[in-house]
Amino acid sequence: DTGVSQDPRHKITKRGQNVTFRCDPISEHNRLYWYRQTLGQGPEFLTYFQNEAQLEKSRLLSDRFSAERPKGSFSTLEIQRTEQGDSAMYLCASSSTGATNEKLFFGSGTQLSVL
């Protein structure tokens, strides 16, 4: 499989619980992004990694959110003390530097429902 892989595809949790999502980018891609998409909206940028370094975080990313990319490979996004407003599709995307570095490849996302 050469695409961006996200796990789980769906997550239902109760308010106040912690959740963690995983993203496996395309293997040679050094850039990794997390986006959030709510119903009827376009994806909104959350954070960006180049290799293992987290280089930018959106103001949308409250202190309850944390993302890591150890060793510059897969990435995890953790949400602590989930709130109903966190319900959304969380999308991961990756790209590589070079001539085709503009093209972002998205995974199928993790749909989070906070009850």
Added chain:
Amino acid sequence: QQQVKQSPQSLIVQKGGISIINCAYENTAFDYFPWYQQFPGKGPALLIAIRPDVSEKKEGRFTISFNKSAKQFSLHIMDSQPGDSATYFCAARNSGGSNYKLTFGKGTLLTVNP
């Protein structure tokens, strides 16, 4: 502040017709304008993209028209097919920025009737 405005919100077209989706942007630093196609339960997939040094780009049935002075760009789908039924997002990026992040419009739900 919505930096990329997309219209219409939804569009119904008959098979064989032309689908037209419009976007307008505010940030003159944007210099890369892709269109993404998203099917239910899937992530967005790049369809076609343009840079502002050209006014039009065509790939198969898909064409982007770009008007730099008006800060507008549009997607035209010729000979629309039921399989084109999906949500389409325009996006924009400032390639001079440090992270290549995309700013997306709110999307257009296209339905192509057989």
